[in-house]
Amino acid sequence: MGYKIDEYLRQDKLPHIWCPGCGHGTIMGNLIRGIDKANLDPDKTVVVSGIGCSGRASGYMNFDTLHTTHGRAIAFATGIKLANPKLNVIVITGDGDGAAIGGNHLIHGARRNIDLTVVLMNNHIYGMTSGQFSPMTPTGDNATTTPYGNIDQNFDLAGLTKASGASFIARGTAYNTRQLIEIFAEGLLHTGFSFIEAISQCPVNYGRRNGLSSAVDMLKCQRDSSVNIRKWDSLSEEEKKGKFPTGVLYKEDKREYTEMYQEIIDSVQEEAK
């Protein structure tokens, strides 16, 4: 405890533009606490974000930051990491930015197992543009573009990134702040593609249209529907309905992309001598 969070925030950019009760502030704050806990050197840490509510985070965090085009944060981050593999590169993206327009970058970042930490703030909606449904809007829920209920299935992002080759996959909620800090710290220290889905709440553009108009009600919903992965396997199929597991869902030691790339550079340079 006793994190000095103010040192990591650009004070002149605050208060932030996120709506009252938005979970993005909580998640960003606990990402900073995770960075502090993992003891990363702020001068060697780069934060890259895309477009949308989540994309604003890079502007508030006092690191070397890059606010990129829609969905392309992982592509820019891949470039940064390849150019200077010593940097800790963190990507902050959202469910619209990372799972829709940037979905392919997410898959291929995971496939390469490049050493990035991708934090996907999942608020189940396109919040900034007033609430169009995203690939993470649950089936049946309302959005401005699904006034009669969403008939699409939503992604299982943990399953998607696992199948694509990510070597660290975790999920946390804005409700469980202490777990979130632990997950972020562990993901940041993992070498390889770390994917962390952070469930956020959007009371204004998602909750309001789905019977949950206050942030407090949405957080209670997160509390009631999340189950720690340690307990998850002991639940029956009936008990799992409407719930999701949180914690570190998958972790493996696997060869990392920039290390392999450096080996090729070294061997080619050796041959050329």
Added chain:
Amino acid sequence: MSKKGKVKITHPERCKGCEICVMYCPTDVLVVKKGQITITDIDNCVGCYNCELSCPDFVLEVVENNER
């Protein structure tokens, strides 16, 4: 958990009155009045850090000595 720590409203100008900290506080120390967070009785604060960790607007901090 620090027994010495007490909550302090370090950045009141950032508060948006979302009441998330009020939900987390186990001893009802925090109350939103006219859209702004206020401390009712600081003596009841147990320094659990729940409010500091959950505040989306970085308004609250648990400090060693808060006389308020």
